[in-house]
Amino acid sequence: MSTMAPPAYHPVHEQHEDQPGIPLARVVRVELRKMFNTRSGFWLIASLVILGVVATIGTILFAPDDQLTHNTFAAAIGFPMTIVLPIIAILAITGEWSQRTGLTTFTLVPDRRRVLLAKTVASVVVGVAAMLVALAVGVVGNLVGTAITGTDLVWDLSAAQFGTIVIGSLLCLLTGTMLGMVIRSSPGALVTYFVLTLVLPTVFGILATNQPDFVDVRPWVDAELARSFLFEGPPDGGEQWAQVAVTAGLWLVLPTLLGLRAVLRSEVK
Amino acid sequence: MITIDSLTKKYGRTTVVDGVSFVARPGRVTGFLGPNGAGKSTTMRMVVGLTKPSSGSSTVAGRPFAELANPGREIGVMLDASAQHAGRTGREILTIVQQMLGLPGRRVEEMLDLVSLTPAEADRRVGNYSLGMRQRLGIATALIGNPGVLMLDEPANGLDPAGIRWMRDLLRDFADRGGTVLLSSHLLREVEVVADDIVMIGHGRVVCEGSKADLVRSLGTVARTDDTPALRRALHAAGVDTDVTDEGTVTTTAEPAHVGRVAFSAGIALTELRTADGGLEDMFLELTADTQREVTPSRKNRRERKAA
Numbered sequence: 201m202s203t204m205a206p207p208a209y210h211p212v213h214e215q216h217e218d219q220p221g222i223p224l225a226r227v228v229r230v231e232l233r234k235m236f237n238t239r240s241g242f243w244l245i246a247s248l249v250i251l252g253v254v255a256t257i258g259t260i261l262f263a264p265d266d267q268l269t270h271n272t273f274a275a276a277i278g279f280p281m282t283i284v285l286p287i288i289a290i291l292a293i294t295g296e297w298s299q300r301t302g303l304t305t306f307t308l309v310p311d312r313r314r315v316l317l318a319k320t321v322a323s324v325v326v327g328v329a330a331m332l333v334a335l336a337v338g339v340v341g342n343l344v345g346t347a348i349t350g351t352d353l354v355w356d357l358s359a360a361q362f363g364t365i366v367i368g369s370l371l372c373l374l375t376g377t378m379l380g381m382v383i384r385s386s387p388g389a390l391v392t393y394f395v396l397t398l399v400l401p402t403v404f405g406i407l408a409t410n411q412p413d414f415v416d417v418r419p420w421v422d423a424e425l426a427r428s429f430l431f432e433g434p435p436d437g438g439e440q441w442a443q444v445a446v447t448a449g450l451w452l453v454l455p456t457l458l459g460l461r462a463v464l465r466s467e468v469k
Numbered sequence: 470m471i472t473i474d475s476l477t478k479k480y481g482r483t484t485v486v487d488g489v490s491f492v493a494r495p496g497r498v499t500g501f502l503g504p505n506g507a508g509k510s511t512t513m514r515m516v517v518g519l520t521k522p523s524s525g526s527s528t529v530a531g532r533p534f535a536e537l538a539n540p541g542r543e544i545g546v547m548l549d550a551s552a553q554h555a556g557r558t559g560r561e562i563l564t565i566v567q568q569m570l571g572l573p574g575r576r577v578e579e580m581l582d583l584v585s586l587t588p589a590e591a592d593r594r595v596g597n598y599s600l601g602m603r604q605r606l607g608i609a610t611a612l613i614g615n616p617g618v619l620m621l622d623e624p625a626n627g628l629d630p631a632g633i634r635w636m637r638d639l640l641r642d643f644a645d646r647g648g649t650v651l652l653s654s655h656l657l658r659e660v661e662v663v664a665d666d667i668v669m670i671g672h673g674r675v676v677c678e679g680s681k682a683d684l685v686r687s688l689g690t691v692a693r694t695d696d697t698p699a700l701r702r703a704l705h706a707a708g709v710d711t712d713v714t715d716e717g718t719v720t721t722t723a724e725p726a727h728v729g730r731v732a733f734s735a736g737i738a739l740t741e742l743r744t745a746d747g748g749l750e751d752m753f754l755e756l757t758a759d760t761q762r763e764v765t766p767s768r769k770n771r772r773e774r775k776a777a
Contacts, residue, residue: 208579211495211617211648221538222569230569237565238556239594300552303519304610307548308541308569310518310534468519 227309227318228325234301235292235322244288248330249337251280256341260348268345269354273338274365278431281330282369286376286397289323290389293380298387302468312463320377327373331366360434368430371448372397375423378452381459384466396451397424423447470495470649471544471618476515476525478508478673486511487673488525493651493666495617498644500664500681501653502753508673509653510548513622517546529618541570544618545611550603550626555596559586559606562595563613570614580609585635600627608639618649625659637663657753669753684749689722693741694732703735704728720745 235241255276263272293316296302309315338357346353376393383389401424407414419425419440426447429435435444471493478486486508493499503509514520516527518534526533530543537543553562563577581591584605595603604627611619619640625633640663644650654660660667667684669677677684691714694700700719701711709723709731718741721728725742732739745751 207642207646208576208583209612209615209643209646209648211615211643211646219538219542220571222571226569226571230565233568234565237561238554240556295554299554300549301554303548303552304566306519307517307546308566310537310540465521467514467521469514 222309224314224318224321227314228321231292231315231318231322232325234295235288235326238295241288241291244284244291245326245330248281248284249333251284252277252334252337255280256337256345259341260345265349265351268342268349268351270338270342270357271354271361273341273345274334274357274362275431277334277338277341278331278365278369281334282372282431285323285327285330285369285373286379286393287390288326289320289373289376290380290393291386292319292323293377294384294386294389297384297468300469306468313460316381316460316463320374323373323377324370327370328366331369335362358434364430364434368427371423371427371430371444371452374452374456378456378459381463382455384463401425419443420446421450423451470531471499471516471527471529471620471651472531473512473516473527474525476512476527477523478511478515478520479523485673486515486522489670489673489675490525491668491675491678493618493649495649496644496647497665498640498650498652498663499666499668500660501651501668501670502657502660503653503655503670505655507655507670509655509670510622512670513548513620513651513653516620517544517548519548539570539614541566541614541616543614543616544620545614545616546620547604547607547611547624548622550600550607550624553595553603553606556594558592558594559598559602560591562606563591563609566610566613572613576613580613583612584609601629601632604628604632604636608636617647619643619651621650621652623654624652625654625656633659657750661749667749681749685744688745688749688751689720690725690728691718691720691741691743691745692725692728692732692739693718694737694739696737699735700732700737700739703731703737707731 236245256273259273259276260268263276296305296315305315306312342353342355375396376389379389379393379396383392401422404414404418404422404425408418419429420443426440426443429440429444435441473492474490476486476489477484489508489512491499501509501512511520515522515525516529516534517540528534529537529540534540534544557565560577560581563580564574567574567576581588586602586605586609590598590602595606598606604624608621608624611621621640624640625636628636640650640652644665652660652664661681664681666680667678668675692700697713697717697719701713704711704719704721704723707727709721709727712720714720725744729739729742732742
């Protein structure tokens with residue numbers, strides 16, 4: 201370094217006595233950036249858009265003409281999202297442990313609850329944005345698809361239904377956040393996620409076929425089943441909403457609290 | 470300033486850090502020295518709240534770390550230069566920290582300049598960095614918030630000789646400007662050159678602590694002469710206790726200058742006069758011998774002879 205240039209540090213002259221703290225909005229912004237600025241993160245989020253477009257094209261090509269409605273497009277685009285969004289949410293959390301970046305992150309923001317909150321908010325922001333993109337792609341798909349086939353335009357996706365789809369997708373996404381906190385390892389959390397969403401519902405299904413008594417209990421314990429009420433249109437009546445709430449409490453809120461405890465106690469190495 | 474007060478960490482029945490206390494003062498480089506597994510990293514992790522102490526406490530700039538509003542602007546920390554997302558570029562990693570701390574964007578370029586990472590290197594993914602480049606990036610990350618305190622775990626690991634020299638000069642300069650530097654190492658040579666104060670740790674305990682000058686002085690003197698009994702008589706007359714080694718040299722706890730003067734006035738010609746063998750290294754090896762995984766046979770014999 202040349203002797204003319206002043207050094208870029210002034211350990212004494214700089215007084216930080218009354219430093220303002222780090223506002224949560226700033227932590228959220230940085231965490232959002234961290235979700236995009238790796239190759240895997242970028243492609244994961246890009247895959248949301250790509251899958252959305254592919255699903256739209258597939259719907260135009262393969263769906264029967266009379267089913268080319270906005271609802272069909274929304275469902276086709278929404279399905280890959282419910283798979284990819286939780287993965288994004290998982291990696292946002294587990295990366296701090298699997299990639300060991302937590303050593304820096306938790307040293308800059310010692311209150312780990314703030315980091316986790318910021319990551320959750322950032323994941324939800326990505327989720328909602330992705331869903332709005334899906335809505336827009338669905339609109340374009342519906343316009344283009346019906347124009348190609350010459351069928352009537354059908355706008356059968358109500359605002360209420362879109363709302364419950366958003367809620368259902370966010371529940372999926374937050375399940376990813378929860379698993380990230382509980383397991384704190386990318387491969388482990390990903391495997392567990394697929395066990396929860398693919399294996400467990402199958403087990404519940406088999407149980408329901410063999411144990412008639414279980415059929416009534418199932419919607420109260422099977423989170424996948426309860427969430428499907430949200431995706432298939434606004435749940436009818438209070439009972440289905442209650443089932444959504446109970447399963448979310450069981451499979452989301454409770455483990456999140458355990459995960460939070462584990463994160464706060466765990467040693468960052 | 471970093472103040473560490475009786476920090477202890479237990480995992481089940483194993484005590485990894487056992488009541489460690491010391492102060493790293495402003496304007497000084499404090500070397501935290503000990504063999505691998507002695508508890509250096511655990512102590513440092515406890516200071517910044519990454520590991521919860523079983524008991525004891527510590528402060529940075531007079532406050533517990535968790536109470537610092539924006540810790541990155543008070544203390545620059547590098548615990549492991551390799552703990553970075555391999556898929557991010559060096560520049561991106563610095564930018565994340567710059568934004569989190571609320572610093573102007575130009576700090577990123579300033580830091581890249583300071584640690585001599587070229588623009589092309591800064592735009593490469595860290596997965597392709599050499600360990601030396603990661604250490605430089607780690608230093609840049611630690612300094613970007615313009616802190617008054619630096620805490621670095623094994624910062625010279627992986628640096629080439631020029632890099633070690635650069636690091637040493639930087640830390641020296643930082644301390645000379647009034648900053649506090651705490652750096653750990655398992656290599657005595659590395660610490661000996663740059664540190665003002667030395668804290669030695671073995672088996673989780675501080676085994677020795679003080680300014681480097683004091684530690685060197687307390688080692689005493691080795692003298693050799695053709696007439697060993699005459700030298701010992703003269704020294705005893707001057708009130709200095711002596712020992713004779715197997716090699717026939719006289720050792721004392723007195724300073725070399727004093728021994729030289731005594732010999733001169735007694736008319737004894739010294740053929741050798743120096744501070745005790747190996748400087749801090751012998752002391753380092755002696756003090757941490759129990760915790761060393763490798764003990765050389767000759768050293769082991771010597772210790773056993775002493776014990777006998």
